[in-house]
Amino acid sequence: MLARYIRAQLIVLVCGGLVGPIFLITYFLLPNLFGSFGPDVGSMAQSTTSWMLWAGLLITVADVLVAIWLANRGAQSSAKSAALHQTGVLTMAQITGLGETGMRINERPVVNLDLHISGPGFEFDSRKRVTVDITKQAIVTARKLVVWVDPNTRDFEIDWQASALISGVVPAQFQSTEDNQTYDLSGQAGPLMEIMQIYKANNLPFGGTVDIRNYPTVRQQVMAVVRRAAAQQQPAAAGVGAAAASVAPPQASIAQRLQELEALHKSGVLSAEEYASKRAQIISDI
8 A cells, every 4th residue: 555655646746746845845945045145034035935835735735635545546446356356257248339538648549438248147238438549449449348247236347458369459379288289269259258267267367377287177178168169160261151150249230330430530549541441341341
């Protein structure tokens, strides 16, 4: 908590909170600065700037209170996130709409995402305001997100790292030592969600730093999912696309895709060249 407070205090000072301490330092240094002209001059200079003392104290106290509030807010957010990851349900959300807000943070556009979230025993729609950088742009375009949900309160948190996996932004490759093959599941949301559920059930992170060879049971379960997904890919590679299309989730209409593309362009997520290229691709599907 102390480290969180110090970090928050530094943020407050950098964002304009230095004014209070500067006033206090100036007020207490005035007698020394003007002392060479005589003690009366130094005392008079300090008395005429007594407002600096009170203004400096007021601003400094406000800085400390704001830093404490920021630290507490960060601690509560971290605790809430930890609780969701510990007891929440890991599921997938479908992006059903996207709208611009006109806001930007560090030159990154802030957009509203309309989400449809469903899982065991719950199904609801919600809206989330997010800041979109280059990586998140590709994830949003894929229209699928991984979320942690509290079924009782319907509070949820987007897991951007896991979302990058199911959207294909981050490669998902699995090496099998038994048959000396590498299986590529990049962008395959269904199998990857199964694997994430296995990791969650065994309290393992998805970050790629865990060597599942140290967990034989987990490895066996994961590789079973990987091989099943690879076997299902083979008919599609042979040209059997109709069956895959029949189980694929319904695609957004042309009008909806164009509308979301327009929102991305207006919010600054897509450049003019990217907008023109993707618009041409959507129109070619008509």
